[in-house]
Amino acid sequence: MSITIQPLDVNQRRSCPENFAFGTTFSDHMFTQEYDQTSGWNNALISPYHSLSLDPSAAVFHYSQEIFEGLKAYRSPTGVINLFRPEENIKRFNRSANRMVMPQVDEALHLDAIKSLIALDHQWVPSQNGSSLYIRPTMIATSPKLGLGASSNYQHFIICGPAGAYFKGGLEPIAVHVADKYRRAVVGGVGEAKTGGNYAASLYASEDVVKKGYSQVLWLDAVEGRYVEEVGAMNICFVYEGKRIVTPSLSGSILPGVTRDSLLKLAPTLGYEVAEERLDIELILADIASGKITEVFGCGTAAVISPVGVLCFKDKDYVVNNQKTGAVSKHLYDVLTGIQYGTHEDTFNWIQPVEI
Missing domain, CATH: 3.20.10.10 (D-amino Acid Aminotransferase, subunit A, domain 2)
Incomplete structure (x- = not known):
């Protein structure tokens, strides 16, 4: 399965702000794909960052069938953007999915989605000392039903945002x-x-x-x-x-x-x-x-x-x-x-x- 990219027009894109807080500022685009038991994973798409529309009875709200990951992209002094061991985060994502009775994602496509998203939003990788681009892959159960049991439908999405030091004091005890x-x-x-x-x-x-x-x-x-x-x-x-x-x-x-x-x-x-x-x-x-x-x-x-x-x-x-x-x-x-x-x-x- 290939990833469709629907980018914002160049004049609609924003720049990474000089001041940002971890986990509250997000880049221009996001990745999404959907799963159902008949088609499997489908509709892999990178598009402008947007809200999700879910039924109030979606399983994630009632039975907590959800997983996520966290990894970073780093801008080197020469401007090269580095990912650090992304394959390990992807493997853990799938182990979490297995434990939570959720479908595993294709590891190669997941990595391609991360790299394609960063390449599109590369201006959001900050260059300040100690800063990085935080990447949050997530999967949620979306079947609209009340009743304890594994969902039949899922949404997998990836969002990104600039991050400074996690603790305000930096490397202080x-x-x-x-x-x-x-x-x-x-x-x-x-x-x-x-x-x-x-x-x-x-x-x-x-x-x-x-x-x-x-x-x-x-x-x-x-x-x-x-x-x-x-x-x-x-x-x-x-x-x-x-x-x-x-x-x-x-x-x-x-x-x-x-x-x-x-x-x-x-x-x-x-x-x-x-x-x-x-x-x-x-x-x-x-x-x-x-x-x-x-x-x-x-x-x-x-x-x-x-x-x-x-x-x-x-x-x-x-x-x-x-x-x-x-x-x-x-x-x-x-x-x-x-x-x-x-x-x-x-x-x-x-x-x-x-x-x-």
Whole structure:
């Protein structure tokens, strides 16, 4: 199936504004395609950004059958636009679709849609330091029916928008509150899928900790409330004595982050040891208090790396590295973003340039 492109006239196109906020400003065009059980995927189209028209009984509204992804395009100093490991996001999109009983998309067409959309809206890829174009592929269930069961119809769309630093403070340590009451996901559930329900489940606790002065929630396992899982918007890593990086093992309730996987592959080439382990929160806090853990940081597409300066558990704050950005976090951030922006050698072949 080929993609039909219906662009705006040149004089109707807008320029990327100088001031923009993550997730609130969107480019001129979007990609859409539709699915029904008779025809499969059809009507692949890039057209001007527009509202969607859905029946009030559409399954997505009532049974949360929905998935999404998040990846970025980066403008290098020479003007080349780079995609970072887009094939990994596409594979995860299809794994999420499978878990949510939704049709998988053709991976080659999905990638072509992303590249074609960026090529058309290339002027929306910002050039400011640390900025990028955020790309949001989504699939929703659209069958107009009330009744629990998988939908027969779906819409797959991709939108883009300029993004600066995810956290306003940039690469500055944030304060994280460990959830000691609420739980996000359970093994055997949908925690490893990138579906909206996981994030809806985190909203109450997330809003509550913000009122207390914390930026994010660190979730524990839902069975014992003992083992570290992930932060609301990213995976979590702990640095021991500036040498060893440990992150929770993928349990089935933790999202397998692309940035997480990239760091696990990159860090050993920079001289660090890495490990995936089941991490007891009490031992983690004891190791912070004793100084064995010298840094803590979150990692994800939106934030890339976000140092953690404080972990709060049961109303007690545990300060990490005097609330300063650590050398390991900074080193990993510099090299990973250097690969993404094309200023550091890409020995992993992670970058895919977009032809304009």
